[in-house]
Amino acid sequence: MGATGAVGNSFLRILEERKFPIKNFRLLASERSKGKKLKFNGQDYPVEVLTHDSFKDVDIVLASAGASRSLEFLPSAVKAGAVCVDNSSAFRMDEDIPLVVPEVNAKRIRENKGIIANPNCSTIQMVVALWPIHKAAKIKRIVVTTFQSVSGAGQSKINELTEQVKDFVQNKKIVPKELPHQIAFNLIPQIDVFLENGYTKEEMKMVNETRKIMEDPSIQVNATCVRVPVFYAHSESVSIETEKHITPAEVRELLSKAPGVRVVDDPEHKAYPMPIHAEGKDDTFVGRIRQDESVKNGISMWIVADNIRKGAALNAIQIAEELIK
């Protein structure tokens, strides 16, 4: 579901790369994509219009067509006997629905009743890096600022940044289309809508999803989410306070052994994670690991991952791989 989108395209590439065992598959999107064909393993497949009858004989649904489509169509998929891995926010906070990052809580996959939720992209990369530290030193508080690429808002925002950059260099007037302001050569400290408490929905997703995945409602999270003029990969400045003291060297050691994490932390040689290096990669990159000298037990770090891969399609496919094990 959502095969023609930014995440949908990544689904196809990752299924090919990982040689996911597929006998038959369907590509579903909206009326707009009727007649389109998409390549998979060198062959052209037609895109079909998503309907309630799309799920006959389907074992696994990978859904990335937005929350309202998930709410409307996934119950029909479950009724038809499929297990759905949903990239949207529709079911993430439902008590009965597992919210899974395999490196953290793969054990919850088996509890599914037909739907498994994939967390928000910014939350996924943060918990992949923080989970080993939480296990070793118990995290009490997280302060995070995100630098989120335009691909996080879908294919049309990738096009919007491209057009604005072209207009800018040609001295043309920049007219924002779907993003709330100019994004070329600018930063927008708003992702999704504002809530009554002054935070955005995206920021509160980081608070609530982190607590659910790490299964610790006592963790305090303060998030500020910013859209930046980068095409792919989200970056995050993260500061944590832990119950037990832990040193930067111990954090580096823990993370160098953690699944899905790659430590790039050699400031002397100007080596730290950057979006241009994370783009197209599966790992979550961590660097700039240092003691936060402003609190008793504090560590600060910089976390970067490809939001379309680990933040969406790869995480969902890893869940699907666990399902068929």
Ligand SMILES: NC(=O)c1ccc[n+]([C@@H]2O[C@H](COP(=O)([O-])OP(=O)(O)OC[C@H]3O[C@@H](n4cnc5c(N)ncnc54)[C@H](OP(=O)(O)O)[C@@H]3O)[C@@H](O)[C@H]2O)c1
């Ligand atoms: N981008 C990310 O980093 C990211 C990360 C995590 C989660 N997600 C979530 O994944 C979902 C998709 O994101 P995206 O970035 O791939 O968005 P996108 O590039 O805008 O793609 C949206 C997809 O949904 C399909 N769609 C839209 N309306 C539909 C309808 N009425 N019926 C059937 N299909 C419909 C579109 O089909 P048409 O081409 O036919 O319009 C397209 O395939 C969203 O829920 C998003 O929150 C995205």
